[in-house]
Amino acid sequence: MIKNEISTAVVRRLPRYYRYLGELMESGIERISSNELSKKMNVTASQIRQDLNNFGGFGQQGYGYNVEFLYLEIGKILGVDKKHNMIIIGSGNLGQAIANYANFERRGFVVTGMFDKNPALVGRTVRNIKIKPMEELKEYIVKHNIDIAALTIPKLEAVHVAEELVKYGIKAIWNFAHTDLNLPKHIVVENVHLSESLMRLSYNLTRAEKQNIQ
Amino acid sequence: MIKNEISTAVVRRLPRYYRYLGELMESGIERISSNELSKKMNVTASQIRQDLNNFGGFGQQGYGYNVEFLYLEIGKILGVDKKHNMIIIGSGNLGQAIANYANFERRGFVVTGMFDKNPALVGRTVRNIKIKPMEELKEYIVKHNIDIAALTIPKLEAVHVAEELVKYGIKAIWNFAHTDLNLPKHIVVENVHLSESLMRLSYNLTRAEKQNIQ
Numbered sequence: 001m002i003k004n005e006i007s008t009a010v011v012r013r014l015p016r017y018y019r020y021l022g023e024l025m026e027s028g029i030e031r032i033s034s035n036e037l038s039k040k041m042n043v044t045a046s047q048i049r050q051d052l053n054n055f056g057g058f059g060q061q062g063y064g065y066n067v068e069f070l071y072l073e074i075g076k077i078l079g080v081d082k083k084h085n086m087i088i089i090g091s092g093n094l095g096q097a098i099a100n101y102a103n104f105e106r107r108g109f110v111v112t113g114m115f116d117k118n119p120a121l122v123g124r125t126v127r128n129i130k131i132k133p134m135e136e137l138k139e140y141i142v143k144h145n146i147d148i149a150a151l152t153i154p155k156l157e158a159v160h161v162a163e164e165l166v167k168y169g170i171k172a173i174w175n176f177a178h179t180d181l182n183l184p185k186h187i188v189v190e191n192v193h194l195s196e197s198l199m200r201l202s203y204n205l206t207r208a209e210k211q212n213i214q
Numbered sequence: 215m216i217k218n219e220i221s222t223a224v225v226r227r228l229p230r231y232y233r234y235l236g237e238l239m240e241s242g243i244e245r246i247s248s249n250e251l252s253k254k255m256n257v258t259a260s261q262i263r264q265d266l267n268n269f270g271g272f273g274q275q276g277y278g279y280n281v282e283f284l285y286l287e288i289g290k291i292l293g294v295d296k297k298h299n300m301i302i303i304g305s306g307n308l309g310q311a312i313a314n315y316a317n318f319e320r321r322g323f324v325v326t327g328m329f330d331k332n333p334a335l336v337g338r339t340v341r342n343i344k345i346k347p348m349e350e351l352k353e354y355i356v357k358h359n360i361d362i363a364a365l366t367i368p369k370l371e372a373v374h375v376a377e378e379l380v381k382y383g384i385k386a387i388w389n390f391a392h393t394d395l396n397l398p399k400h401i402v403v404e405n406v407h408l409s410e411s412l413m414r415l416s417y418n419l420t421r422a423e424k425q426n427i428q
Contacts, residue, residue, distance in 0.1 A: 011417055015410035019392065042396070078413045079420030093311035100307060103392065103409055109416070147419065172419045174412065178233065178317065182256070188422055190415035192408065195317055196229035198388065199292045201404035202323070203225055205361065205386045206293030208402055 021071040033064035090152035091116040155179035235285040247278035304366035305330040355382040369393035
């Protein structure tokens, strides 16, 4: 169904399409035109047509898009139609927030294990998951077919732990530590650098303040 | 110092430069060439020269960049040389994680207040900040010169609360709710959509798995 390689820019936009299509489905809407979707999503209709054309033949002139079909196809492309086991390393507030977020599970990301080096946290239970000590990490990954590790630990530990995770067979790291992980190319790394996000906010706020003064 | 309007792509990269320059300063490094920085940051030296040229005259041929000067200048552009008061709305795990992250304060983002509608959380203290009920939100924002609100509440409440915040005079929203906020143009919105990040990870993981099969 996919024509060729999809550009990174389109890939970045796909989850947003997926979210909007999911909401349309929940509201019982079966078909939508690129113009209507354009108004909802605040992007141009031509952008929408261009983006969705990447997947070939979804839209029918004059009939609009079949919402459920498009939702399912984009889901397949994103790989959220499959189940992926995930562990969380670092069970502080951020790790617990991720574990508690039920929506991830709906999308096929099942948190099966949580780890921490802090003895005060080990043994506690978050959403029926008992926090384990770091010493059990290797055996757990090997035994339980874990694809993804969310890394919610300080940056000084993150680099070393990430290297260990790769040795144990982890395929993808969701990195919340404020550092870049330099891992082998076949390992997928998705970064969430919160302080960089806050600096972008700050940049835009500073610019807005300057414009108000002028 | 800034030549003209900086492109969005460069702005997106600035926080990463800022982070690397900060680390270089911490290691006591005073000057660095674009080639050395290129190796560290895993981007081409010509990209670095192009990006940093936006700010004019930082690099000297053969001498490299003055690390501290560049760090401070980029800090000014990002607006992290000024203090901004921030409140957190939604004091669950994610809100607490943000409140506990001391690094934000180093960058000038000072969390002064936390709010929640859950009576079980109201009155509790996180890093010396007492969680307040939502009823006190308006008065607090007006009295305390708050610029930024981090929104760590479910999407169904987020839209309404964001509109209230704008009425009370908030200038920027750091939005963690899984929805787009359609606010007046002069309000800065920076989104952190974690489930979209996880879907991008999933897309890349799915692609990597397919390549391994072939």
